[in-house]
Amino acid sequence: MTRYIVGRLGWSVVVILAITLITFGATFLSPVDPARLYAGLRATHAQYELARQTLGLNRPIIVQYYRYLVRLLHGNMGQSYSTGESVSSIVLGRLPATMALAAAGLAVEVVVGLPLGVLAALRWQGKTDRAILSGSLLGVVTPQFVLGFLLLYLFAYRFPIFPLGATASLPALVLPALALGLPGAAWYARMVRSSVLNVLGEDYIRNCRAKGLSEWVVVLRHVLRNSAGPAITMIGLDFGIFLGGVLVVEQVFGWPGIGQQMWNAISANDIPVVMGTVIVAAAAVVIFNLVADIVNAFLDPRIKYTR
Amino acid sequence: MSTDPSALAMTAGSPAGPGESTPGGTRAALTVSGLTTVYGTTRGQIVAVQDVSFEILAGEAVGIVGESGCGKTALALSLVQLLPRNGRIEHGQITLDGSDLLTAGKTALRRVRGRRIAMVFQDSMASLDPVMPVGRQITEGMISHLGISRQEARKRAVELLEEVGVPEPTTRLRQFPHQLSGGLRQRVAIAVAISADPEVLIADEPTTALDVTIQAQILDLLQREQGRRGMALILITHDLGVVGSVTDRMIVMYAGRVVESGSTSEVFADPRHPYTLGLLDSVPKLDATIEGRLRAIPGSPPTGYSMTAGCPFAPRCSHVMQRCRGEDPPLAPVPGGRSAHEAACFADVRTGSAPRS
Numbered sequence: 001m002t003r004y005i006v007g008r009l010g011w012s013v014v015v016i017l018a019i020t021l022i023t024f025g026a027t028f029l030s031p032v033d034p035a036r037l038y039a040g041l042r043a044t045h046a047q048y049e050l051a052r053q054t055l056g057l058n059r060p061i062i063v064q065y066y067r068y069l070v071r072l073l074h075g076n077m078g079q080s081y082s083t084g085e086s087v088s089s090i091v092l093g094r095l096p097a098t099m100a101l102a103a104a105g106l107a108v109e110v111v112v113g114l115p116l117g118v119l120a121a122l123r124w125q126g127k128t129d130r131a132i133l134s135g136s137l138l139g140v141v142t143p144q145f146v147l148g149f150l151l152l153y154l155f156a157y158r159f160p161i162f163p164l165g166a167t168a169s170l171p172a173l174v175l176p177a178l179a180l181g182l183p184g185a186a187w188y189a190r191m192v193r194s195s196v197l198n199v200l201g202e203d204y205i206r207n208c209r210a211k212g213l214s215e216w217v218v219v220l221r222h223v224l225r226n227s228a229g230p231a232i233t234m235i236g237l238d239f240g241i242f243l244g245g246v247l248v249v250e251q252v253f254g255w256p257g258i259g260q261q262m263w264n265a266i267s268a269n270d271i272p273v274v275m276g277t278v279i280v281a282a283a284a285v286v287i288f289n290l291v292a293d294i295v296n297a298f299l300d301p302r303i304k305y306t307r
Numbered sequence: 308m309s310t311d312p313s314a315l316a317m318t319a320g321s322p323a324g325p326g327e328s329t330p331g332g333t334r335a336a337l338t339v340s341g342l343t344t345v346y347g348t349t350r351g352q353i354v355a356v357q358d359v360s361f362e363i364l365a366g367e368a369v370g371i372v373g374e375s376g377c378g379k380t381a382l383a384l385s386l387v388q389l390l391p392r393n394g395r396i397e398h399g400q401i402t403l404d405g406s407d408l409l410t411a412g413k414t415a416l417r418r419v420r421g422r423r424i425a426m427v428f429q430d431s432m433a434s435l436d437p438v439m440p441v442g443r444q445i446t447e448g449m450i451s452h453l454g455i456s457r458q459e460a461r462k463r464a465v466e467l468l469e470e471v472g473v474p475e476p477t478t479r480l481r482q483f484p485h486q487l488s489g490g491l492r493q494r495v496a497i498a499v500a501i502s503a504d505p506e507v508l509i510a511d512e513p514t515t516a517l518d519v520t521i522q523a524q525i526l527d528l529l530q531r532e533q534g535r536r537g538m539a540l541i542l543i544t545h546d547l548g549v550v551g552s553v554t555d556r557m558i559v560m561y562a563g564r565v566v567e568s569g570s571t572s573e574v575f576a577d578p579r580h581p582y583t584l585g586l587l588d589s590v591p592k593l594d595a596t597i598e599g600r601l602r603a604i605p606g607s608p609p610t611g612y613s614m615t616a617g618c619p620f621a622p623r624c625s626h627v628m629q630r631c632r633g634e635d636p637p638l639a640p641v642p643g644g645r646s647a648h649e650a651a652c653f654a655d656v657r658t659g660s661a662p663r664s
Contacts, residue, residue: 204433206389207499211447211499226436302437
């Protein structure tokens with residue numbers, strides 16, 4: 001087990017390094033010249049050269065990357081071009097709002113999606129199954145911004161149960177969480193349905209029944225645990241992705257999270273902030289994917305031997 | 308260990324059912340009559356088991372043989388009502404101790420499964436839960452059926468593993484199925500099956516997935532446990548060698564029906580159905596000359612869709628007569644056979660194709 005975790009951890013470090021390389025490289029593809037931006041449009045050639053020196057842009061690329069990595073390891077992601085504020089404090093300041101939204105959205109996905117998926121599988125080809133399948137199809141095809149505006153219109157404007165404006169409060173969290181979580185819940189329901197159906201067809205489930213176990217015990221003790229893998233992987237991935245900011249939902253609801261922050265930074269050509277956000281988002285995905293893999297390894301003893 | 312009298316008491320139907328003790332002291336453990344099972348498929352309905360009747364006496368070993376697709380597994384799954392979703396029992400009776408299992412409620416049925424009728428399947432890798440230690444898989448049935456504590460069940464599981472020949476049982480209890488060899492897994496599956504001391508053990512191709520040397524050990528184990536516990540054993544297999552070495556009686560199935568049944572020694576020595584004859588001919592014999600060839604039965608069993616009038620074996624039969632194509636021969640006592648030797652054939656395979664009197 002320890003060997004498996006250490007191995008996966010090592011790979012995660014490699015993946016994060018690769019991401020830093022990509023984000024670092026991507027800034028060179030940008031048409032914006034950071035030195036020009038830093039020195040100002042009316043700067044003289046000498047001033048421009050000075051800016052290049054200050055920013056270290058006159059050094060070889062490999063040295064630039066090395067210095068970038070060293071700074072990154074010290075938690076220093078540079079300063080915002082537009083405000084001069086440190087990128088770390090900008091991103092960290094936005095993180096709590098995004099974390100709250102991510103956790104709430106994930107909770108909606110899990111609480112709504114998983115039971116519906118299990119129920120559909122147990123009622124395979126029955127009315128309940130068909131209803132859940134059609135409902136989830138609707139959920140899957142509805143774009144988040146449509147659902148977001150619909151929820152706002154219905155439950156904040158027509159029936160003002162929840163606040164319309166963005167305040168970082170618990171009631172204000174409900175609608176964004178639903179907009180974020182419901183389409184995901186539809187995916188979860190469909191995915192869980194098919195993995196539960198697969199397991200229900202296994203010989204060992206028939207054998208459990210042949211042993212005379214009650215249907216409840218068969219489902220709770222044997223079916224669920226055996227079909228949990230894909231759902232756990234997806235929960236880990238989703239949480240990581242949500243932590244990186246959910247652009248659309250945060251825009252629709254004016255939620256002050258990382259996604260909104262990212263949107264603003266892109267519009268302002270604020271490269272250090274964009275890079276910092278991408279790194280944090282990517283790291284979140286890698287870390288929670290790793291967590292999901294470790295949980296899966298605990299649930300399924302075969303994993304550490306076959307991978 | 309005595310049988311729990313409450314286990315099926317609530318479903319007790321006819322007071323003088325066929326499961327009652329007979330004066331001879333041999334009691335029917337399980338009686339099947341007129342059992343018909345169908346599978347619904349996209350291409351229509353398949354009759355997997357057709358009008359099958361037999362009786363298994365307490366403590367008796369009975370083999371059910373036939374090629375793949377003859378309805379052996381459908382029959383086994385019908386007995387415990389664990390057919391796949393598209394399978395359905397059309398009619399018939401399955402009687403255990405005087406009460407009909409087909410009319411029993413869910414709870415009553417659950418108390419029969421594993422407790423009174425247990426099963427061992429072909430593929431022990433697939434039939435054990437991959438994410439649960441094998442010890443718990445043995446104890447969970449005992450805890451629910453026998454109402455014993457976890458500690459007690461654990462103690463018994465160690466004893467059971469020892470009994471079925473699993474070395475270091477306390478260590479093995481904590482292991483997962485993939486950590487055991489195929490032979491050990493099948494031993495564990497047998498331990499699971501006998502854990503609640505059932506009256507009937509159904510083993511569906513229990514040795515097919517194993518090496519030949521392991522096969523012999525597992526058969527030996529099944530036979531030993533059967534004798535020791537006085538269980539009835541229903542051994543489903545396509546392997547006549549297995550049937551010959553383990554069973555007292557055998558039932559030959561073809562196209563979902565019983566085509567011949569009788570004591571194993573008599574059927575082996577004096578087969579009366581051309582299909583049984585063909586099966587016996589296709590077994591390699593140690594005393595055969597090298598020049599002699601194995602004889603195969605030409606063709607393959609009907610798929611179930613193509614059911615026509617007459618004997619289902621007629622298209623492949625070497626003794627076929629005009630009558631066989633229009634009329635389905637009933638299962639009847641064979642002429643000159645000893646008690647309970649029956650075959651469903653118009654021809655007399657002893658003399659060529661002379662009609663049966």
